Amino acid sequence: MLKLASKFGDLQEQLQLLNKRESLTQIDARHIANQVFGPGRILHPPAHPPQHTSFSTQQAGATVQLLQNQPANSAEIFLSSLSNRQTEDILFDFKSKSGNSQMIKHAADVFEESELVALCDDGLNKQLQRTKDGATEASRIQELAALVKLLRKCVRELASRASHYVDGCAKMEKDLVKQVEGAQLQSEIAVKSLEAELAGVKKDLAQCEATFKTEKAKWGADLEDQKYEMMRLKRELDRIMEERDRARDECKKAEQGRQQLEVELKELKKHSTQQIREVSINQSEAVQKLTEGAERREAALKEERQRLTKRLDAAQGCVEALQGELAMLQQVHEKEAAALKTKTAEEASKSQTLNQLQTEHDSVKKQLAGMTKEVESLSLDLQNSEHQREKLEGLLQESLLQSGEQGRNLEVLQVQRNAERAIWAEEKEAFVITQQQSNLRESALIDEKNMLKTAVTSAIEQKECMESQMAALNRDFSTLVNESVNLRNQVDFAAGNQQVAEQHVAELQLKSDALSSQLNEAMEELQVKSSRLQDIEGEFGALKEVLGEFGQRDVVNNLLQKVAVLQNALTSSDAIRRKLHNELVQVKGNIRVYCRVKPHATSTIRCMPDQSSLQISVDGKDHAMEFDRVYGPTSTQDQVFSGVSELVQSALDGYHVCLFSYGQTGAGKTYTMQGSEQPSGRGIIPRAVEKILETVARLQDQEWEYTMEASCIEIYNNQLRDLLGGPTAPYISDQSAIKHDPSGGHTTVNGVSRVTITDTNMAAQLVQRAASSRSCEATAMNSVSSRSHSVFMLYIAGSHPPSGTQLQGCLCLVDLAGSERLDRSQAEGLRKAEACAINQSLSCIGDVFAALASKNSHVPYRNSKLTYLLQPCLGGNGKTLMLVNVNPEPASAYESLCSLKFAAKVNGCETAAKGGAKRNFVDIGSSLASAGSSSSVEDAKRLSLPGFPKLPGMPEPSAKRMSMMVSSGGAKRAALPGSGIPQAGASKRPRPS
Numbered sequence: 001m002l003k004l005a006s007k008f009g010d011l012q013e014q015l016q017l018l019n020k021r022e023s024l025t026q027i028d029a030r031h032i033a034n035q036v037f038g039p040g041r042i043l044h045p046p047a048h049p050p051q052h053t054s055f056s057t058q059q060a061g062a063t064v065q066l067l068q069n070q071p072a073n074s075a076e077i078f079l080s081s082l083s084n085r086q087t088e089d090i091l092f093d094f095k096s097k098s099g100n101s102q103m104i105k106h107a108a109d110v111f112e113e114s115e116l117v118a119l120c121d122d123g124l125n126k127q128l129q130r131t132k133d134g135a136t137e138a139s140r141i142q143e144l145a146a147l148v149k150l151l152r153k154c155v156r157e158l159a160s161r162a163s164h165y166v167d168g169c170a171k172m173e174k175d176l177v178k179q180v181e182g183a184q185l186q187s188e189i190a191v192k193s194l195e196a197e198l199a200g201v202k203k204d205l206a207q208c209e210a211t212f213k214t215e216k217a218k219w220g221a222d223l224e225d226q227k228y229e230m231m232r233l234k235r236e237l238d239r240i241m242e243e244r245d246r247a248r249d250e251c252k253k254a255e256q257g258r259q260q261l262e263v264e265l266k267e268l269k270k271h272s273t274q275q276i277r278e279v280s281i282n283q284s285e286a287v288q289k290l291t292e293g294a295e296r297r298e299a300a301l302k303e304e305r306q307r308l309t310k311r312l313d314a315a316q317g318c319v320e321a322l323q324g325e326l327a328m329l330q331q332v333h334e335k336e337a338a339a340l341k342t343k344t345a346e347e348a349s350k351s352q353t354l355n356q357l358q359t360e361h362d363s364v365k366k367q368l369a370g371m372t373k374e375v376e377s378l379s380l381d382l383q384n385s386e387h388q389r390e391k392l393e394g395l396l397q398e399s400l401l402q403s404g405e406q407g408r409n410l411e412v413l414q415v416q417r418n419a420e421r422a423i424w425a426e427e428k429e430a431f432v433i434t435q436q437q438s439n440l441r442e443s444a445l446i447d448e449k450n451m452l453k454t455a456v457t458s459a460i461e462q463k464e465c466m467e468s469q470m471a472a473l474n475r476d477f478s479t480l481v482n483e484s485v486n487l488r489n490q491v492d493f494a495a496g497n498q499q500v501a502e503q504h505v506a507e508l509q510l511k512s513d514a515l516s517s518q519l520n521e522a523m524e525e526l527q528v529k530s531s532r533l534q535d536i537e538g539e540f541g542a543l544k545e546v547l548g549e550f551g552q553r554d555v556v557n558n559l560l561q562k563v564a565v566l567q568n569a570l571t572s573s574d575a576i577r578r579k580l581h582n583e584l585v586q587v588k589g590n591i592r593v594y595c596r597v598k599p600h601a602t603s604t605i606r607c608m609p610d611q612s613s614l615q616i617s618v619d620g621k622d623h624a625m626e627f628d629r630v631y632g633p634t635s636t637q638d639q640v641f642s643g644v645s646e647l648v649q650s651a652l653d654g655y656h657v658c659l660f661s662y663g664q665t666g667a668g669k670t671y672t673m674q675g676s677e678q679p680s681g682r683g684i685i686p687r688a689v690e691k692i693l694e695t696v697a698r699l700q701d702q703e704w705e706y707t708m709e710a711s712c713i714e715i716y717n718n719q720l721r722d723l724l725g726g727p728t729a730p731y732i733s734d735q736s737a738i739k740h741d742p743s744g745g746h747t748t749v750n751g752v753s754r755v756t757i758t759d760t761n762m763a764a765q766l767v768q769r770a771a772s773s774r775s776c777e778a779t780a781m782n783s784v785s786s787r788s789h790s791v792f793m794l795y796i797a798g799s800h801p802p803s804g805t806q807l808q809g810c811l812c813l814v815d816l817a818g819s820e821r822l823d824r825s826q827a828e829g830l831r832k833a834e835a836c837a838i839n840q841s842l843s844c845i846g847d848v849f850a851a852l853a854s855k856n857s858h859v860p861y862r863n864s865k866l867t868y869l870l871q872p873c874l875g876g877n878g879k880t881l882m883l884v885n886v887n888p889e890p891a892s893a894y895e896s897l898c899s900l901k902f903a904a905k906v907n908g909c910e911t912a913a914k915g916g917a918k919r920n921f922v923d924i925g926s927s928l929a930s931a932g933s934s935s936s937v938e939d940a941k942r943l944s945l946p947g948f949p950k951l952p953g954m955p956e957p958s959a960k961r962m963s964m965m966v967s968s969g970g971a972k973r974a975a976l977p978g979s980g981i982p983q984a985g986a987s988k989r990p991r992p993s
């Protein structure tokens, strides 16, 4: 470009030089003539001379002619005014000057001589003054005659020099022309190379743009997916965070509960320990007390016993002493009885005493028996002594009987004994009382002991109860501890999850950043290219200005036109592509069949790598099928749409385009047409509307104006309903509500609203609204089975004011309800009626295709509202694409085979018609036949439309080829009558010379 710029600089200089010379020639010639003969007396050149190079010659000639035609008096005045002037100074020899520039300079010197003019004026004024002063006519006439003579001489001289000058000018002009031609050639070469460069740059730019767009779309889709993924992860993260928070709250609560329980447990433990301690203290105290009391009592009892035993021993000792005494007394009594025997008389008196003693003895005996009885309770040992005592008593009685004296002693002894007995009795009574007391105390102690035992038992029971409570509390505590551990684990797990999610988010962020940076780089690259383009355009603008300054308007115009043409070529590449697609469609036929296989784990369908054939196995038998295109289970919504997008866009060229999805229920028709909410899952309808709006925006640059209106119609049980009319929209059963335009315009339905679409958001909302109003029910085959056909109609009206062209296209996107076998769908009641209506209307489509395939004169469009509504697309001049959806699951193999057979029949008919006179089995044969006449003219006209410009510089054969291709017939574009489409080659656009 720098080289080019320098070349243009040189060119500019050369042109400036040329221009200067030329303009000097023109200006000076005019100027001199004006100076000499006054303004307005010379012929002015036309404002825009058709041949600028001839101007100076003409002008010079005119000047000379004028000079020669001047009246004599003026010439003489002029000559007289030159009287003091060297004529030779004024007139000069052109030939003596070398080079054009010198010649021009001298010419300028001559013609710019102000003194000459001043002298002329002066001479004339003088003559005038002299006339006023009253000079005689004769002298004045003489002077004037001389003046005229001189002037004529001067004029002749001037004329001859002017002719020299003109010759010189002509020569110079020739040189100039040659130079200009050389410069033009150079400039043309330079411009051509510039053009080539520009074309290269623009091609690069277009490629870059295309790459950028696809990349952008891809990145956009990726970005959308990633955004969606990010959003999902964020939601997941939020959910996990919520769960974590909840878990934390629960953990906190549990922790609080645990702490509370711990506190309670501690208190309980403390309390119970205190109670146990108290109880055990009380118990031990009580036991100790009891033990002490018992011990004390035992000791007291022991003491008492010892004391009693001592007393008993003492009593026994006394009894023994008494027994010893008794024995001694018995011995004495024996001695005295022996003495008594001897003293028998004396003993009679004494026998009374003995009786008394005996009575006393009996009473003592009785006392003794009582005492013995009393002693018996104290000790068994006393029994022996009792026996001895009895013996002693027997002995005593004998001794009492034997000895009276001893009776007195006995009485004393008896008194002593009685006293002792009284003491004994007292002691016995005291003992009995003590024993009773001790018994009472013992029983009291036993009671107390029993009481204490009961208290201890209850304390033990209480202790056990507390221990069991404590064990339960311990169990609760360990459960809580386990729960808290679990919760902690959950929290740790959630934290781990959060970390993973955060890592994932960070990775996604990184990816998104990388994508953003790539996008930015691409944007920068685009900006660089754009600025480069702007620079080039600026250079062109500068060149245009420069060339405009130089008066090279033709060149500039030419260049501008070339630039405009290049721009048009750039912007119309899409149109050409579409046009080629149309031609391809025409070559292949106007009905295309694509097949899409739904993903399934076990598949009966095998898609071939050629992307146009498949094999389905039913009951162990393989069936091979072929279609225009086969989309396998892994195909994306984007791929499917890119396969149909060209067809969709041809609605903008004024075609009736119909795209319908056909297939068994649950095979993926709605998914293909409508899609899911995810950006990458959007189906054909939203993408088609978006694509059309994008293209319309681009075509605005080419001064195309489009308006778009949309209708959404549901066909339920062979009744029409406006899906945009809200839930209360009535069902239309009257078929005459459908109105076809006989001139090939839009088909309308009375009672169905048409909404103007201006942007993609609005279109998306509309599509969404229509989708949500559609009748869907769950069946055994599909949880969201469409129970009706839905037809999305986009009415497109385009106009191109510069050419006066008007177009009417229509895009029908049909999501058919699915065919279903009643035994499989298990439809009952209303569902059954719906299924019957669906199958009925589908069989009507089959009938229409069958009639079209066999070229019947009557095609039963009117048999169903669906076929009647789609009539312009199916059988007329429209383009139709049938997308057959199949479910590869083994259970649906038979239904899939039926769908595929039907589609293959349609496809087969179409293929059979290729390339021959029977090319299209659809009722466009007449239009095809007449394509050579009307259609070719019309299509040839399309070549002149801005969308399909005949490119300047385009070699003729290619233009011809385009013309031929278009005129080969096919679907007709609906151009309104009287639209004034210009004839080929008669475009209103300015054509380059």
Ligand SMILES: Nc1ncnc2c1ncn2[C@@H]1O[C@H](COP(=O)(O)OP(=O)(O)OP(=O)(O)O)[C@@H](O)[C@H]1O
Pocket: 597, 598, 599, 663, 664, 665, 666, 667, 668, 669, 670, 671, 672, 782, 784, 785, 786, 787, 816, 817, 818, 819, 885
């Ligand atoms: N290519 C596919 N990829 C992923 N899922 C799919 C595909 N095709 C269909 N599906 C899923 O299969 C289910 C049924 O699809 P869809 O509702 O589109 O079937 P249909 O042919 O319209 O059925 P009907 O005629 O009963 O309305 C849907 O959940 C859909 O998301």
